[in-house]
Amino acid sequence: MSDEKLTPQSENFSEWYNQIVLRADLADYAPVRGCMVVKPYGWALWENIQQALDKRFKATGHVNAAFPLFIPMSFLEKEKEHVEGFSPELAVVTIGGGETLEEPLVVRPTSETIIGYMYSKWIRSYRDLPILINQWGNVVRWEMRTRLFLRTLEFYWQEGHTAHATREEAIEETMRMLDTYYRFAIEEAAVPVIPGRKSQTEKFAGAEMSMTIEGMMRDTRALQSGTSHFLGQNFARAFDIRFLDQNNELQYAWTTSWGLSTRFIGAIIMTHGDDQGLILPPRLAPIQVVIVPIYRDDAERSLVMQVVDRLEQELREVFRVHVDRRDGVTPGFKFNDWEMRGVPLRLEVGPKDVEKNSVALARRDRPGKAGKSFVSQQGLVQTISDLLKEIHQSLLDRAIAFRDSHIHDVKDYDELKQVVDEGWAFAWWCGSAACEAKVKEDTKATTRCIPLDQPGGSGKCVVCGEPATEKVYFARAY
C-alpha cells in the first residue's frame, strides 16, 4: 500500500497532501475531472464528522430534511448577488428523458433558493417561526482547479437553512451556528480555528453578513473551514417569505444559512499530519486503536492471539478497534502502514507481553520511542481512554502553538508584505475594498476574517493609514 516514503511537507506541501489522501486510503480520483471517490476509510471519517455535528444541530433544536438536487434556473436568478456569484460555476441540465427541457435545471450549488421557495409556502404566521432545518447532501460547483477534498466539482456537506421573525433572532442563530462549528472544530477535531466575520468582498453571494471559522494549515495557508451566513431579508424578498406578526402586519422573514463540507477533512489532514502520514484526532478517527499482534511461529501466534482476541472484545465496548490480522507482512510494516493512516493509538501484543501481562502502546502524535510505553493489561480501558484524551489535547496544543507562532501583529505595510509569505498578518484595517484589493494584488493574501476577539480601541489602517476600528487577518488562502 505505502511502500515509499512520503514527500516531506517541507519539500512540497501540495505533493505531500495529494500523496497522503491517496495512500491513507481516504479518496481516489474519479473518472470525471475534478470529482473524487470517497473511499470507505475516508467516508468513515466523514460519518464521524456528520454524527458529531448532527448531534450538536439536534441539541440546538434543528431537524433534518431533504430537498431536491435540481433547481429551476429561474430560482437562482431571483437574487441578484446570488446568481452573479454562482452562475460561473453552475452545472446545468438542459435535456431530460431525451427531450429539451422547457426550463433548464441547475444542479444545486447550494440550496437557499429552492428552500426559500418552500419556506414561502410553509410560512404564514409568526407561529410558524422559527423554521430550523438542516440537510445533509451533495452539491456541485464547476470549479476551474480542483483538489481532493479541498475543492472538488461535487462535494458533500450539510447546509442549514433557518427562517426567523426578527433580525435579532436570525443574527443570534447565525452566531450560534458559528459557535457550534467553532466548538466542533476544537472539541472533536482539535483544529484551532479562528471565528470571525468575512469582509464584504469575501462574503457569501447574497448574504448580508458571513461568519467563518478559519484554520491555519501547516504550510501557514488559511482554510475557510465552515461558514454561517446572516441573509437578512434578501432571500425572503426574492422568494416572498412573509408572515403575519402579532400585530397582524405582513413581514418578511429573516433567514440564515450555514454549512460545513468534506473540505473539513482537508483541514484535519493539513492541521495535524506529519511526514509519517496522517494524524487523526481521536474523537473522529474511524479506528481509534489498532492492535498489532507480534509472533514468530505458530506456537507464539496462538498464545498471542488468545490475548489479542480477549483485549479486542474488551476494548470494542468502548473504542473503535481494529486488529491487524494480516499474515505475511512484518510488524514493522504494519506500524508504518497504520501511521500513514493516522490511527491515534497503536497497541502491540507480543510473547513478552503475554508473559508479563502487559501491552505496548504507541501514540501517533509522538513518533518513535518517545511515544511508546508499556502498560499493564489491567485497567487498559481507562489507560487508553486517558491517553486518547491526552492525544487530543496535545494535538490541539501543538496546532495552537503552530498557529500563534505564525501570526504576526504587523505595524506597517512593509511588514505585512513580508509576513504573509510564511504566516498570517494581523493588522488594523479601515474596511475599504480598495485596501483589500491592493493587498491581494501585492501579496496574493486576502482578508480571512475580522475575528470576534478584538483588542479594542482603534488604530490606523495598515494599507492607507486612515482610522480603523477593527483588526483583520490577512493570509494566503486555499
Place this chain on the structure above:
RNA sequence: CGGGGCGUGGCUCAGCCCGGAUAGAGCGCACGGUUCGGGUCCGUGAGGUCGGCGGUUCAAAUCCGCCCGCCCCGACCA
C-alpha cells in the same frame, strides 16, 4: 481560460531526440519457502498491442497532425 509538465503492466518510471525483429526495470500482486518487538529475504509466476484517432513509412511507443485526459503554477472558489 493563460503558462508549464506529463500520458508506456496496478504504481513509479526507462526506452522516444537518432523508427527496425519477443517493449524493459523497480515496487506491488499470486504461489512456495524464509522472516516477524520499526518498511524481511529467496525462488517461481501472472500482468502492457505504449491515452485516442488519423497520417508518413517496407516498418511507428519512437516522426507529423488533430483530439482527450491528468498534474503543477496563475485568475475563480466551501
